Amino acid sequence: MSLWLERLSTDRIARQWREAPSPLAVFGKRGNRDLLVAVDAVAERVGLTTGLALAQARAMHPTLTAMPEDQAADARLLDAMADWCQRYTPLLATNPPDGILLDIGGCAHLFGGEEKLRDDLLTRVTCFGFSARAAIAASIGAASAAARFGGAAITPTDHEHDLLAPLPLAALRLSSDMVAALARVGLKRIGDILDLPRAPLAARFGAELLRMLDRALAREYEPLTPRLPVAPYIAEKNFHEPIAREEDVLATVERLAARLKAALAARGDGARRLELALFRTDGAVKRIAAGTSRPVRDPQAIRALFVERLAALGDEIDPGFGFDLARLSVLTAEPCPDEQIGLGGHEDRAELDRLVDRLSARLGRRRVSRLVAHDSHIPEFAAAALPAQATARAELGWEAFRRFRVQADLSPRPLRFLAKPEPIEDVFALVPDGPPVRFRWRRALHEVIAVEGPERIEGAWWSEEGGLARDYFRVEDKAGLRFWLFRAGLYRDMARGLPRPHWFLHGMYA
């Protein structure tokens, strides 16, 4: 099905006013001139058309309200509309600038047939204040041609020929140059080229023309690239009376999760990432995603995740006049082996996973992390914090690090580490390459009484951005504070034109 929002720009502006001015037009710069790019119904009736110069239009109708165009806002609105259309099918794509394509195969019966679905969609879209047209056909080309250029609302399979024949060639989604070229030789309607020999047509106008024709006639399959990936498992619930309370939403989540559980169990899957989509009565769609550390099926556990997500979002979930459709989809599923219960260790792990999930749901996935060792000699790359949900079963690499540390007899590393080394000032060293005797860090002067080092750590010399060699020192000041300092660069390299070395503080020891 193709949905065409005929007057998207003007409708968008009109919706913002209590009493929309009319005639209303939207103008934009084309080349060096201000031209009308969209007009509303009243403006069209009085003879204003798109492409007319703004000055001329104003001269014709002094009452005209003209607004500058805002393509970004139009695109956002189209996206929001597409979001809303997800209530009919998960498989849809936007067709910029003002169309939406819905693959309703297998969904129509849920709404009482194709005709009822189309009526329902059009009624709702019209209620939102849009003038829209929609047509259903077996191919994308035929459906959008019928929606935009007027044709049967519903074209049965194999009747594309009759539908397309009387429509102008522009309905084939051809470039305007090609339409003009075809018009020059007297070909104006699709019917004109339907029975022409294909080879000369292709030779003269290119393969594109025939391809678009074949696609419209459903001779060639044209895939729909979905706007959002289609979730492998979906459960949804419609409400006659919109729901707005948090408890109701959570109860719905649990009921939907119970339905998903059967589907997941049948294929031996569990959910790793879930999304709850709440369709508000005024058309807005709220999407709330939640992740887990291990595949889950248990409705209670899924509900618990969304309890935290809702608590974290707080007022951002504005129910307005309520939600009339809730959909729970499993975005990522993974095989979930049926685990034996009661064996030692397993329960602890499951318990920890649940805790990690709850914390991640409330605070954000990236804020709950495990430390992972990296095989790098550069201190800031030797360890990384990765989301705990993703590393629940991962090998973290610390065994290898421990072996390396023993073998290389690595000097102790600091307990706390500054992500960005902080420069220290007033560094005084007895010899240029030697350790500092005193230095100033965060405005406090530290007098060094004990030093270990240097430990030279080369930069990544194989790379352009590798950085300078560093000499690390472990120092202790008079008060007993222990720091990990380094000097970036060597004095002897100054002879090669490298900058003067600078000192930094990188970490603190207990």
Next chain:
Amino acid sequence: MDAPARPGFCSPAGAPAALDRLRRELRAAEAATGLTPEGGAALALGIPAIDGVLGGGLSCGALHEIASAHETETAAGTGFALALAARQVFPSWRGASRTDESVVSARIVGRNVLWIAEEFSLAENGAPYGPGLDGAGIAPERLITVTAARGRDVLWAMEEALRCRAVGVVIGEMRSRGIDQVMTRRLALAAAAGDSLGLLLRTTPRDEPSAAATRWIIGAAPSFLRSGGDDESCHGLGPPRLTARLVRNRRGHLGAWIVEWNSVEQRFELATHYEPVAGAAFDRPHRAAVA
């Protein structure tokens, strides 16, 4: 709420018994509130002087506050907290050589440690650094770090984590503001419910009331320097030393010690110069009396 008066000082005969009775009653009353579970396991620090004051050790399943003496000494407080955490979750690790492979794998099987901190605090005082954690006795595999934008999220996460059975120690790092007593009480109850050790790590000492079982102020102390070989002016760093001041203790006395981290045995020792210089005298009766 504060520590009971020191027994035995200037008290008439019979008073110790009465004090003991009072103390028992107080414990029973506290146990009823769930704050200090009677008979709960105690985490011994391995230093008799400190364990004696604590009545056997830090009570597990309770909340303890550890404050750094100064903002710049946060690493000292962190080290102390991590060492306590290590003793709690990896008991098998105690007293073994750290190159020993079997021990390395043994300490992976402990319970987990959660480190929950405000984002700002980690940016200011440094984030936990994996390669350095081993030195403090914590296996990085067992550590989960949680950052929160706000202090109340830290407290919420702490409470959740303390209630979790799979978590042995929860370290909550709070940089700013006071924590009201209701919240510390909630944390103490959560720790008792989950039988886990809650450590509230503050970057500066606070004097506000709290439901914590003990309150420590940890500062850095100069280490016992090693001579740097030929050059007398240059020294190497000795084992790290910390000043540990116990400023609140629900179970007994207060005290102040200088402790030294023994990285081989992964435990604290009382710093040497705080021990008597000469050994205790043997009991040598006079020869004449024997003869």
